[in-house]
Amino acid sequence: MNSAALLRAISAGELSAVEACERAIARIAATDDKVNAFTDRTLDRARAEAAAVDQRRARGEPLPPLAGLPYAVKNLYDIRGLTTLAGSRVNRGLPPAQEDAVLVQRLQAAGAVLLGGLNMDEYAYGFTTENTHYGPTRNPHDLARTAGGSSGGSGAAVAAGQVSLALCSDTNGSIRVPSSLCGVWGLKPTFGRLSRRGTYPFVHSIDHLGPIADCVETLALAYDAMQGPDPLDPACHALRVQPAAPTLLAGVQGLRVGVLGGYFHDHASEPARAVVAQAAQLLGAREQVEWPDAALGRAAAFIVTASEGGSLHLEDLRQRAEDFEPVSVDRFIAGALQPAHWYVRAQRFRRAYRDRVNALFADWDVLLCAATPVCATLLGQEFIEVNGQRHPTRPSMGLLTQPVSFAGCPVVVAPLWPEGTQGLPLGVQIIAAPWNEHLALRAAAVLQASGVARPKESSL
């Protein structure tokens, strides 16, 4: 049963929230030794939240939209009573959070049931969730492979059927890469759409929050439930809620759908090109479109990320570099040492880049490209090869996502299953203009209805 069916069953009284919660707890117990998605389990809280949903029903009260839905959060979200690890050892010394992150509060108000915190790359600097402190998260479709990152625990938990919904962050691709590699639906909203208050930052200029889910309906419902202005978050630009669920099934008739060529074609393997072609055919997209200055957008995102990330952790890097993740500590230090000129130039470029990207959407409503250059790599694999070119794995899984998030556009990742990948998935990015998440979700719903884009049950 996927989560849309689960929500209907709970709403109709055919299944209690407590039963749904116990099923999720049993699934986590049965699979997490293999997957290693969870770093914290909040089972007492989950049982209490589920019981509260059932009590509302018993009192005859109307149930909220996500009533009884099991979910978990990347461990950079504050969970009341737990220390916010952000994948690190360093943060273990911090006091427990006194309240939930804003988005956790909003999901609780919508009736969702929190089961715990999820593994991630340390401080979100990575695309593979090869976390030395908490162990690597493994891909539920092939345990020898990475689940992607930095929200690897989130992608794996949904793909393994442990929870139906997971909250994540995405700076350069950290929602979209695990969605692609684990074969689940992901939404990176417009930069500034959702409040980031109560989460541990990575790069203030580029951090986004959003959901991963097992179906498009739940992705849209959760996104809608999390929307709302937040005057206490200086980077939350949304002034009101713009619900996407009501138009989810409107189809793509009238939408101008294009396929990104150039950089996005050149950095995609054959299976990645194949899934884009498949999605393009289903959505009636025929024309190739050139995204302006994609390589420079990626370069600038890389520089801004390194500078802000390195600066954020400079004091700990001075005092206790040996406590950092060995695979990323040198990158953090290199970022802290970058010349100011590189950073300022990247931020000036971003303003010009925004105007050129936004101009593209005068002619297009939705644009398609692959989410990752290749499917899931083996844990520990140092290089990937794309069209005869060798790239270091850890930074390069974001080659196709970084130019898009640097512009701040909303993206839905659709899970497709190309041939020639030993049964592994590879996602397609459905990109819309800023504040047009609903258009990307409409296209996603069409792909889901075709049966081509969908999560597949893992053999766990």
Place this chain on the structure above:
Amino acid sequence: MNEEEVLAYVRATARALELPLDATRARAVAQHLGRTAVLAKALEAYVLLPDIEPAEVYRPAPFPQESP
């Protein structure tokens, strides 16, 4: 910058920021910085007129007046 120059830069800026680095780490950091230098050089070639300001608290576009 060649490899030696990057390494010298790493050592000098680390000293300026009071960030201790042993020889092995300094070389590893220099390797990363060298890769980023290639990206920075590409960005250097992009024409930015003087009136282009850095992105503020970044907004991809104004929040719309009307809901779609």
